[in-house]
Amino acid sequence: MLKKTIFSKNFSKKNINLKEKPKYLKNIPLLRFKEYNAEWKLQKLGDISSITTGSKNLKDNDPNGKYPFYVRSKNIEHINSYSYDGEAILIPGDGKIGEIFHYVNGKFDYHQRVYKISDFKNVEGKFIYYYLQKNFLHHALKHSLKATVDSLRLPVIKEMKIYFPTLDEQKRIVSLLSKIDTKISLMEQKYDVIKKSKKIILQQLYLENISEVESKIFQDKWDVKKLDEIAEIGDGIHKTPNYVKNGIKFISVKDIHDFSKTTKFIKKEEYDKYKMKTQKKMIYF
Incomplete structure (x- = not known):
């Protein structure tokens, strides 16, 4: 997805001289450099x-x-x-x-x-x-x-x-994709810097776990409560469900970083059996 986004923003068909695939040819890609016509x-x-x-x-x-x-x-x-x-x-x-x-x-x-x-x-x-x-x-x-x-x-x-395709066209394709990879690498480096900066800021903005003595010192400035006093806490099912090709998305531990990438689905009947009471704002970990 990141590579596709970078391509659309930085490498338009016009500025890299690309053309779309003619309908009458089979063994060629949907998009290629204009000076090449032979089938692959x-x-x-x-x-x-x-x-x-x-x-x-x-x-x-x-x-x-x-x-x-x-x-x-x-x-x-x-x-x-x-x-x-x-x-x-x-x-x-x-x-x-x-x-x-x-x-x-x-x-x-x-x-x-x-x-x-x-x-x-x-x-x-x-x-x-x-x-x-x-x-x-x-x-x-x-x-x-x-x-x-x-x-x-x-x-x-x-x-x-x-x-x-020909070696010459292969080199053109490799050159283009390598440039996109370079941009991705630079963006990931910036992301890492921002992520580390956020961690430092969080450590300075929030109080960590504090003792009873410390809580008395801060009670006039901060409210100190247990997590289950301000939120409902629950977990998922403790067994593997029966997966189907199409249905309701099932989030496993592997999908926790990006729900959109899950490839697992369950039937509505199974969802109704195990579903949790959901709110608009929830935290998963």
Whole structure:
């Protein structure tokens, strides 16, 4: 969503010379640079790259290590060895599949349950990186028996179909998306600064938990009450409900940061059974 917002505000079709897709062509994107007209080619990821897993474990991690060590998380660890030197994309073989993608160009090592996609043939590595960010989760879900993907197998990755244009157009696309990523990074840095500033202000504006002696000192200036005296406190259900494809949104612990991202739904009958008395203003944690 953030990338889409930044694109609409900073990169209009006019100032980056974009055009919309003609209706009579199939294998091209909805939006592309005006000077390109040819349809995109289709190949499997395993035919245009080399895909392998690492050989290291978490115990090989060294906080003071010289080289980046890619494990099954967004966090990048360190290690004193490297098993590859070059351009590569790294994705976890289990865990948050479809959410974590690392792009690297240099010396690094990687976990035994992390897949390295490298040695690209007639494609830009970073073009594949952005392509996977958009399409890989959907591809993985097609090969899963559940609504989530717990683990990945090599054949599933190799079989993923990739549409790609000429190298020149790939570079143009990568350049544009990289500029957007740079803007996102700068905005996130500003966000972190503002968030830290808010924390400092909150600490100075509000009294923390105080003793009985201190409460007597402040009783003329501040009212001191227990939380359940000024608000109703309750929790959700203590079992997993029966999910359905469409219905009433169900908020789990994973969705607490952003309710709009929930993909879980329950039937109205189940909602009526467990629903809480809600008010216009509520705090969830």
